[in-house]
Structure formats: C-alpha cells, structure tokens
Amino acid sequence: xxxxxxxxDPQSHNLDKxxxxxxxxxxxxxxxxxxxxxxxxxxxxLGANPYHDEQYMGGMIMPRLGIGLDCCVIPLRFGGLSLLQxxxxxxxxxxxxYMMGKIACANVLSDLYAIGVTECxxxxxxxxxxxxxxxxxxxxxxxxxxxxxxxxxxEAGTSINGGQTVLNPWCLIGGVATTVCQQNEFIxxxxxxxxxxxxxxxxxxxxxxxxxxxxxxxxxxxWNRIKLVVSEDEVEKAYHDAxxxxxxxxxxxxxxxxTFNSHGATDVxxxxxxxxxxxxxxxxRSEVNFVIHNLPCIAKMAAIxxxxxxxxGLLQGTSAETSGGLLICLPREQAAKFCAEIKxxxxxxxxxxxxxxxxxxxxxxxxxxxxxxxxxxxxxxx
Amino acid sequence: xxxxxxxxDPQSHNLDKxxxxxxxxxxxxxxxxxxxxxxxxxxxxLGANPYHDEQYMGGMIMPRLGIGLDCCVIPLRFGGLSLLQxxxxxxxxxxxxYMMGKIACANVLSDLYAIGVTECxxxxxxxxxxxxxxxxxxxxxxxxxxxxxxxxxxEAGTSINGGQTVLNPWCLIGGVATTVCQQNEFIxxxxxxxxxxxxxxxxxxxxxxxxxxxxxxxxxxxWNRIKLVVSEDEVEKAYHDAxxxxxxxxxxxxxxxxTFNSHGATDVxxxxxxxxxxxxxxxxRSEVNFVIHNLPCIAKMAAIxxxxxxxxGLLQGTSAETSGGLLICLPREQAAKFCAEIKxxxxxxxxxxxxxxxxxxxxxxxxxxxxxxxxxxxxxxx
Numbered sequence: 001x002x003x004x005x006x007x008x009d010p011q012s013h014n015l016d017k018x019x020x021x022x023x024x025x026x027x028x029x030x031x032x033x034x035x036x037x038x039x040x041x042x043x044x045x046l047g048a049n050p051y052h053d054e055q056y057m058g059g060m061i062m063p064r065l066g067i068g069l070d071c072c073v074i075p076l077r078f079g080g081l082s083l084l085q086x087x088x089x090x091x092x093x094x095x096x097x098y099m100m101g102k103i104a105c106a107n108v109l110s111d112l113y114a115i116g117v118t119e120c121x122x123x124x125x126x127x128x129x130x131x132x133x134x135x136x137x138x139x140x141x142x143x144x145x146x147x148x149x150x151x152x153x154x155e156a157g158t159s160i161n162g163g164q165t166v167l168n169p170w171c172l173i174g175g176v177a178t179t180v181c182q183q184n185e186f187i188x189x190x191x192x193x194x195x196x197x198x199x200x201x202x203x204x205x206x207x208x209x210x211x212x213x214x215x216x217x218x219x220x221x222x223w224n225r226i227k228l229v230v231s232e233d234e235v236e237k238a239y240h241d242a243x244x245x246x247x248x249x250x251x252x253x254x255x256x257x258x259t260f261n262s263h264g265a266t267d268v269x270x271x272x273x274x275x276x277x278x279x280x281x282x283x284x285r286s287e288v289n290f291v292i293h294n295l296p297c298i299a300k301m302a303a304i305x306x307x308x309x310x311x312x313g314l315l316q317g318t319s320a321e322t323s324g325g326l327l328i329c330l331p332r333e334q335a336a337k338f339c340a341e342i343k344x345x346x347x348x349x350x351x352x353x354x355x356x357x358x359x360x361x362x363x364x365x366x367x368x369x370x371x372x373x374x375x376x377x378x379x380x381x382x
Numbered sequence: 383x384x385x386x387x388x389x390x391d392p393q394s395h396n397l398d399k400x401x402x403x404x405x406x407x408x409x410x411x412x413x414x415x416x417x418x419x420x421x422x423x424x425x426x427x428l429g430a431n432p433y434h435d436e437q438y439m440g441g442m443i444m445p446r447l448g449i450g451l452d453c454c455v456i457p458l459r460f461g462g463l464s465l466l467q468x469x470x471x472x473x474x475x476x477x478x479x480y481m482m483g484k485i486a487c488a489n490v491l492s493d494l495y496a497i498g499v500t501e502c503x504x505x506x507x508x509x510x511x512x513x514x515x516x517x518x519x520x521x522x523x524x525x526x527x528x529x530x531x532x533x534x535x536x537e538a539g540t541s542i543n544g545g546q547t548v549l550n551p552w553c554l555i556g557g558v559a560t561t562v563c564q565q566n567e568f569i570x571x572x573x574x575x576x577x578x579x580x581x582x583x584x585x586x587x588x589x590x591x592x593x594x595x596x597x598x599x600x601x602x603x604x605w606n607r608i609k610l611v612v613s614e615d616e617v618e619k620a621y622h623d624a625x626x627x628x629x630x631x632x633x634x635x636x637x638x639x640x641t642f643n644s645h646g647a648t649d650v651x652x653x654x655x656x657x658x659x660x661x662x663x664x665x666x667r668s669e670v671n672f673v674i675h676n677l678p679c680i681a682k683m684a685a686i687x688x689x690x691x692x693x694x695g696l697l698q699g700t701s702a703e704t705s706g707g708l709l710i711c712l713p714r715e716q717a718a719k720f721c722a723e724i725k726x727x728x729x730x731x732x733x734x735x736x737x738x739x740x741x742x743x744x745x746x747x748x749x750x751x752x753x754x755x756x757x758x759x760x761x762x763x764x
Contacts, residue, residue: 045528072543146427161454169551
C-alpha cells in the first residue's frame with residue numbers, strides 16, 4: 001500500500017544523494033498562488049463575468065459558471081450539453097517525483113470532482129522543465145513525474161492527450177481537466193440552505209507537514225523550535241500522510257455527492273479552508289453563512305502551528321493546502337450517511353466540520369474550534 | 383490600424399523608462415520549447431498514444447488524435463460529437479504588454495484553426511506573474527497583458543472563463559482553447575496526396591525580428607555585425623511587422639480550409655517551418671513528402687540571418703516562430719483561389735511555398751529556396 005512507500009532515494013536513481021526536487025522552486029504547492037485580493041484586482045480586466053448566471057441555449061435555460069470558483073460551466077449549442085473544465089499547475093512541494101506527478105493530477109481533477117463530475121473526458125499535462133536540472137536529473141525526474149501523473153489519470157478513468165512542455169527556472173507541473181456532460185451529471189455549487197452541514201473529505205495541514213519536513217532535513221532554527229513539540233518520527237509520518245492524502249482522488253466523494261443530494265461543494269487548496277469556504281459562501285443563492293466548528297488536521301500539525309506562533313494560520317483556516325479535500329454542503333440528515341458510505345467504499349474518513357446558517361454569504365471559524373488529530377492507518381486509509 | 387501602433391512607452395505608464403517586459407524571462411516566445419528530440423524522449427512515458435487512430439463510439443467510427451500534433455481530438459459519448467482542445471504558453475518576446483497578451487491568445491487559438499475549427503467554445507488563461515516585478519510593474523503590466531488576451535479572445539468570438547495565475551521567476555502567458563463540434567466542422571490533418579500544394583499564411587522570421595530588435599536596443603556586438611546589412615529603421619519596421627503578424631488570428635484561413643477542400647494543416651511555431659512540415663508529413667495516411675521551394679520572410683530578415691552565419695536557421699527552416707501562419711495542404715487547383723480569397727476577405731497575402739510528392743513522410747527545403755521579402759503595408763495588411 002502507499003502507506004508503506006519508502007522515501008525517495010536519489011542515489012537509487014543515480015542522482016546525487018543531496019538531490020531534492022523541492023529545491024527547484026522558490027514557492028511550494030498551493031503556496032505559489034497570487035494572494036486572493038491581488039488576484040481579484042489583476043483579473044478585473046476580464047470584466048463583469050458573473051460568478052454564476054443562466055443562459056438561454058437551444059430552448060433551455062442552462063446554468064453558466066465563470067471565473068471565481070473551481071471549474072467553469074459553459075452551455076454548448078448541442079442538446080443540453082455543457083462543457084466543464086479547469087486548470088491548475090504549481091511547483092514541487094515534496095521530493096518524490098512520481099508522487100508529485102500523482103498529486104498534480106489529483107489536484108486538477110479535484111476541481112471537476114467539486115462540481116460533482118465523476119468522469120473526465122480529457123486531460124492535458126502542463127510541464128515546466130527546470131532549466132537548472134542537469135541533463136541526467138531532467139531525464140530521471142521528468143519521466144517519473146509524468147509516470148505518476150499518468151497513473152493518477154488512469155486511476156480516474158481518463159487519459160492524457162496533449163499539453164505543453166517548456167523550460168522554466170522552477171520545475172512546474174499541472175494539467176487541464178475537461179468534460180462534456182448533461183445537466184444531471186454535475187451539481188451547481190450554489191444551493192446551500194440554512195440547516196445544511198459542512199463535510200470535509202481530507203485532513204488539513206499539508207503545507208505544515210511539508211514545511212516542517214524540510215526544516216527537519218535542514219536542522220534549521222525552525223526545527224529547533226518545533227522539536228520541542230514533535231519527534232522526528234512524527235514529522236516523517238506526517239509528511240508521508242500528507243503525501244498520501246494529496247495523491248488521493250476526490251472521485252468517490254463526487255459520486256456520493258449525487259447519492260446524498262449535495263447542495264454544492266468546493267475543493268480546498270491554496271487559500272486554505274476558510275478562504276475556500278468564504279468563496280463558496282459568496283456564490284450561494286440563499287442568504288447563508290458557513291460556520292466551521294471542527295478542524296481535522298494531520299496528527300501533530302496543530303501543535304507545530306502553535307509552536308510557530310501561528311505562522312501557517314492552520315487553526316485560523318488560512319494555511320494553504322495542496323490537493324485538499326472537498327468541502328461539501330449536505331442536508332443535515334444526509335451528512336452522517338455520506339461519511340459512513342465514503343468510509344465503506346474507499347476506507348477513508350470524512351468529517352462533519354460545520355453548519356450553514358442564515359447570514360450574509362460569509363464564512364468563519366468559531367473562536368475555539370475543536371482540532372481532530374488524524375492519523376493515516378497502516379493500510380493507507382485515514 | 384495596428385500598423386500605426388506607437389512603441390510601448392514605459393514612462394507613459396509611470397514605469398521606469400528602462401522597463402522592458404522581455405527582461406523578465408531568459409527564453410523568448412517559441413524559443414522556450416524543449417527541443418523536439420528531448421521532448422519525444424521525455425514523453426515516452428505517456429506510452430503508445432498513436433498520432434492518429436479511430437475509435438468506435440455510439441455506433442460511429444470517429445477519428446481520434448493524441449499527442450504529437452497541434453490539437454487533440456477526443457470522441458465524446460454524445461451523438462457524433464468530438465472534443466478538440468489545445469494549450470500553449472510561453473514567455474514575453476516583445477516589450478508591449480498589451481500586444482503580448484494578444485499574441486498569446488492568437489497563438490493558442492492557432493492550434494484549433496490548424497484543424498479547421500473556426501469557433502472556440504471556451505478559453506482558459508494561464509498566467510505567471512514574475513516574482514521580480516515590483517508591485518507597480520505587476521499592477522501595470524499584468525492588466526495590460528490580460529486586456530490584450532481578452533481582446534483577441536473577443537475578436538475570435540470566444541470568452542475567458544477560467545485559468546490559473548501563479549508567481550514565477552519568469553513572466554508567463556498562455557491559454558487553453560477548447561471546442562466541441564461535429565465531424566464536418568473540423569479537418570483531420572492527414573489527407574495530403576501527391577500533387578497537392580503547400581500554402582503558408584504568415585511570413586517567417588518573427589524570432590529574427592525580435593532578437594535583432596533587442597540587439598539594436600543594446601547596441602551590442604551582434605548589432606555591430608548586422609548593421610552592415612540592415613538600417614535601424616528597417617529593424618524597427620520588421621519588429622513592428624512581426625508583432626502585427628503574430629497578433630493576427632488564423633481564423634479566416636481556417637474558414638477557407640473548408641471552402642477550398644484542405645487536406646490538412648498545421649501551424650508554424652517553435653520548431654520552425656521545416657520542423658512543423660516534418661511533423662505534418664509524418665502524420666499522413668498516404669506516402670508523401672513535403673518539398674518547400676519558397677520562403678516568405680519579413681523584409682530584411684533573410685539578410686540578417688545570413689549576416690549572422692545562419693545562427694537562426696531561418697533559411698534552413700529551423701528558426702522558431704511564435705504564433706506563425708498555417709501551413710496548409712490544398713489540392714493544386716484550389717491553392718491560388720485560396721490565396722486570392724484570403725487576400726479579398728482579410729486583406730492579407732498567403733503564399734504557395736511548396737508541393738506534396740510521393741515519398742516517405744518527410745519534409746525538406748530545396749537547396750536554393752526563393753526568399754520572398756514581405757512588407758506589411760501602411761493599412762496593416764501584408
């Protein structure tokens with residue numbers, strides 16, 4: 001199982017023992033996002049594309065989604081069909097190139113899953129080959145990343161049929177996921193009502209886990225600070241758990257969104273749980289607020305965040321995640337069933353983390369949220 | 383008209399007069415491509431996706447195109463529809479941010495146009511904001527680039543409904559163009575037969591023009607060499623012509639491919655006219671060779687290439703182009719009509735540059751090709 005995957009050993013690939021993929025970037029994973037407020041300002045130029053809208057196509061009123069959420073929804077001129085697509089790319093945040101490829105693919109698919117789509121018609125792969133790689137590094141690392149990306153695409157039942165590869169100072173990987181489907185095959189993310197509850201399908205803390213693992217390797221000042229609250233083994237375990245969780249597809253969650261009548265979802269990535277909850281709240285048709293009570297976190301990550309004076313904002317909900325879980329609005333009576341069923345089907349836990357109440361389309365975390373310490377089990381499940 | 387567009391003046395945007403967009407990358411335009419042979423090796427991992435294939439979908443034999451050409455063609459499960467999409471992104475090669483945005487958009491659309499598609503259902507925009515921009519530079523330059531990208535998308539009758547924006551050492555811009563269409567709306571690029579002729583819709587030499595313009599600004603050794611064969615005004619004019627040609631859409635050409643029964647086409651970008659001709663030749667069902675006799679080049683670029691000891695390979699067909707023309711196979715009796723019609727509709731010239739003969743699916747340029755010196759006219763047409 002993936003839980004037993006050994007650490008990436010550069011020497012077993014004839015690379016220098018000091019080779020670290022994460023050195024080929026200055027920013028890691030979801031942390032490379034342009035801050036939300038800056039992004040909104042820069043993208044103003046794109047004009048008044050509304051978050052959601054409707055369009056009269058071929059005699060039908062069809063939903064349309066533009067910039068602002070995970071995935072766009074474009075009505076097509078053919079019999080009630082819509083084009084749904086999304087793109088995402090970023091820089092290495094772990095040192096195992098194969099797993100990095102898997103994570104990049106899971107991450108881009110996650111945006112389709114968030115809208116309840118379970119089948120991806122096509123995947124494009126976006127690659128930036130670091131201009132700082134030696135030829136040997138390039139010819140070793142890039143094929144491993146591609147292999148991981150391809151394996152995840154196959155696991156998702158899709159295939160890679162194009163893309164673009166450029167030289168870039170930083171190593172870069174991502175993709176474009178596209179599907180064409182009928183209206184009953186996706187779930188518009190704007191139907192939350194007061195009384196719904198919020199479910200999260202992966203634990204938080206991937207950035208904390210990846211960063212603290214780097215500090216451990218570097219034995220730097222930050223390591224000296226956090227070693228008072230965690231052991232080396234705990235950091236290694238958390239790093240491994242983060243890697244495993246990031247590589248996991250949110251596909252079962254997307255399927256179960258239909259079964260249990262989800263009122264909308266988003267996936268948790270660069271803006272943290274609170275940022276994405278706020279984005280989702282803003283899109284709602286009803287006047288609702290999202291209130292988060294529980295924060296499931298990879299074990300020990302809350303302690304590290306506290307020991308660092310909240311530098312990650314993990315408990316404030318602002319710590320960037322990469323390929324995080326789906327945050328799903330469900331009718332109250334369906335939420336526990338959803339969690340039981342996902343545990344049954346894929347073995348992984350999901351958590352009820354908050355509620356939907358009447359409000360002004362914002363999101364918040366209560367003052368003293370309950371931290372749930374999440375351990376990945378020996379068999380790879382959470 | 384665009385022919386009269388003044389040079390980008392940083393000071394009129396309150397930027398330092400020495401600000402140059404092209405300094406925010408180490409590689410320019412199509413020149414950032416990973417060399418073809420390296421790319422083929424790296425992408426081996428993706429396995430035996432054939433260049434072209436057929437697939438039995440819903441009772442129909444439908445064409446399928448994977449990696450290797452401009453655009454993938456994916457049969458969908460709905461009534462004879464196919465998904466066609468393409469992505470491209472690169473780094474600034476001119477200093478005018480607005481025009482750079484227009485070029486990036488025209489460049490990605492060109493891959494759809496090459497397969498005879500004239501309508502794009504959706505565009506995603508890919509942006510890398512240089513981490514070396516000051517805040518002022520970022521807030522000036524990025525909106526201009528987005529504005530140009532958006533204007534070209536609108537000119538093409540499509541809109542931008544998503545994308546990804548990251549921080550990156552080099553400034554990066556590109557997109558993803560997607561369309562869903564019926565089989566008679568696109569033209570598979572594999573039906574060339576002996577007796578066809580090859581038509582090119584834009585002049586070559588964009589890389590030579592952009593580079594020699596930089597040398598002129600820097601007054602460097604290379605400028606000292608080429609100033610023996612070209613005047614400052616000629617370099618300024620060529621740079622302007624290159625910018626104008628790169629920003630031009632190949633959409634009319636795509637429409638006329640249907641009218642005049644094209645047997646297939648490709649667009650000319652990073653691998654140069656010969657590289658792309660060779661890629662196209664390799665895909666053909668019939669055993670054909672492509673032979674190129676004429677090289678339409680932006681005026682004076684051939685002289686510069688010669689003065690530099692063929693460093694660009696312009697006359698050898700290997701000089702990278704950005705957002706180049708379509709290279710189109712047409713039945714011999716249709717080619718002159720195609721050229722006359724495109725001149726009539728959009729005002730721009732196209733050239734018959736070679737022939738298709740029986741052979742082994744390769745491409746070559748004759749020993750002494752005729753160079754056609756191409757001037758852009760006052761009204762912006764070629």
